[in-house]
Amino acid sequence: MPSSLSPQEAWGLLKAGNDRFVEGSVDHPHQDAGWRAALAESQSPHAVIFGCADSRLAAEIIFDVGLGDVFVIRTAGQVIDDAVLGSLQFAIEEIDVPLIIILGHDNCGAVTAAVESMETSVMPKGFMRSLVERIMPSVMAARSKGVTDVNGTVKEHTDQTVHRVVDTSYAVAQAVADGKTAVMGITYSLSDGTVQIGDILGPVEA
Template sequence: MSTETAAVDNAPHTPAEAWRALQDGNARFIAGEKLHPHQDAQRRMDLAQSQKPFAVIFGCSDSRLAAEIIFDLGLGDAFVIRTAGQVIDNAVLGSLEFAVQVLGTPLIMVLGHDSCGAVTATKNSVESGELPTGFQRDLVERITPSVLQAKRSGDADLQDMVVEHTKQTAARMLDQSTVISGAVARGEAAVIGVFYHLADGKAELVYSEDPEIRES
């Protein structure tokens, strides 16, 4: 067996296994005991011709939300997509579909975080009635439904709005992509929403339709 095949065979293969691997990495990060796995020259060589990441992490572009660091990952482990406020557009959906359909990635994580600047800007716009200029307006308009839903539920706190937006983003990709929803229906993939706490580094599960993941 080649080293490349061994690397793939040792990776998580199911959504629940992938989530446990990410939880373990996050626990190491919190404890300051990171292993920095899969970051050596051999790993680089093994992945030169192909990749098979076990997770897609679609997160906010915030500089404090570096997925490979907070989950203690290495080369080839995660397919990472980032936009401000983890806002979905067609390019994001195409990238997510590529990871699921072509790379066979079993887990999609939507990663939000407290004190999110994009959600803060949206909250301010909703409350003031004033929209930002330029393409920032597009971000605010896409996040507005989540802020309004949080307000309707009585959760006017910014962090509750981020959690609501994380949940809605995860649900929205299932509604908009038949590739992703089909993989989920067949049990080949799962979509989860995770809320990251900047101060303590904890990644908290806030959305999952997979019972095995919810109970983990």
């Protein structure tokens, strides 16, 4: 069953949850046995959260939501690949999720590796190289704006990912064009739990 929420309403719920998390007054909603059983046959999450795989960036915790509330996709440095795009397509076409959050965070290890590779002209070995290669365009975009620090580059990478998701996925682009879905860039602070809003495509006002 599709979510009945608009993109703006979905963001309102997530924002309220993050406010509770920052204040230390979390509700821990939708985490009881009865709710678990009610979700056994279907799901209708009100947002996709595509974020970094960092252990400190647990989406359900920082937005104070529970089972069935968010559809979570995670890769190191929120790097896009075919599996991510397929997951986003499923969320849009099969369960009509009204909001996609691209979730980055300060002091990101993957972005740090990309910044260091830019500075040293030395690429990491193994599969880390694939991560860095996919983040490098964001590092270059940040440099073109005079941004060289890691956290400034994280924000740029988050914003670049918002646009890349829409540019790359026809399903997401169509949903945004139709006003059914919005895509938002969010950068999370590891120290205080707050979120900073970046680029937005679609019908949401921060």
